[in-house]
Amino acid sequence: MKNFNEIIAFAKERGPKTISVACAQDKEVLLAVEAARKEGIAKAILVGDEVKIAEIAEELNIALSDYEVINEADLTNACLKAVELVSTGVADIVMKGLVDTSIILKAVLNKEIGLRTGLPLSHVAVFKIDGYERLFFVTDAAMTLSPDLMTKKQILENAVSLAHALDIEEPKVAVLCAKEKTDEKMPCTIDAFKLEEMQKNGEIKGCLVGGPFALDNAVSEEAAKHKGMTHPIGGKADILLVPNIESGNILYKSLVFFAKGENAGLIVGAKAPIVLTSRADSDITKLNSIALAVLAASKQN
């Protein structure tokens, strides 16, 4: 798939799925779930502050009779309820509403009713930027603080699974650092080298991995050529694996606010997909993310 229109078209074919929205009292969230409902992509159960949900719905002319609403004003309890709806099979996808990321992630990781699989969960953001011909992924900009080598391997594999769900058969993964040569003083360059080795010796499958890469060589063929790089991933990355949450989050928000990119975001690697965008992201981003989650959920089932 090359853009979000295609993702939405495929989600219409595979939907509707049921989303449980944690802390649904938010204008952009309600606009997105209403658009998803009208497109036949998803139905939503709205968990949150019933009074605030009703006020916003009225302002937006959204009929709440089209939704199940579960009143839970406390943010932590609303997140736990939304997650429980998925772990008990009532819903297929969790969606973050107006709540801190760490609160919903703690609910997702809850030992009794959460969606753990035993392996690391991670965030994948999908972007489309004018001038870059392909969709590309940034991971992990939102969940894992400072991943070690084996956690990076799992983050990479989680993103590769999502790429496969979008019919990107052999995604090219660039492991990002500040430069393209290994340097003992920059441990992420050593991890990047090891991840490329793991792919070459078959420990990582279903993708091509290259690293270390600086961002310019990963996304610009001209920059890669200028620096004399002959790596097949040079300038053609599908997945950008960042070294830590700070670099990933700054890249994510630079793409949204400076580059005005179109995007979507999910937590993957759990028993079900979790729509996780920034509270400041638009209703279009949230709709794109619902569509992406529907494709990921169909692949998982």
Ligand SMILES: CCCC(=O)SCCNC(=O)CCNC(=O)[C@H](O)C(C)(C)COP(=O)(O)OP(=O)(O)OC[C@H]1O[C@@H](n2cnc3c(N)ncnc32)[C@H](O)[C@@H]1OP(=O)(O)O
């Ligand atoms: C990109 C747009 C959106 C944004 O901008 S989001 C903003 C930035 N993001 C954030 O603030 C969230 C960052 N992450 C966090 O807050 C925390 O790491 C997180 C995920 C809530 C976990 O917090 P805590 O529960 O305090 O973490 P902990 O290290 O004590 O671990 C508790 C148990 O959970 C497990 N865990 C933590 N991260 C995991 C992961 N990625 N995958 C699978 N399991 C994970 C951890 O192993 C531990 O398990 P156990 O209790 O020992 O069995």
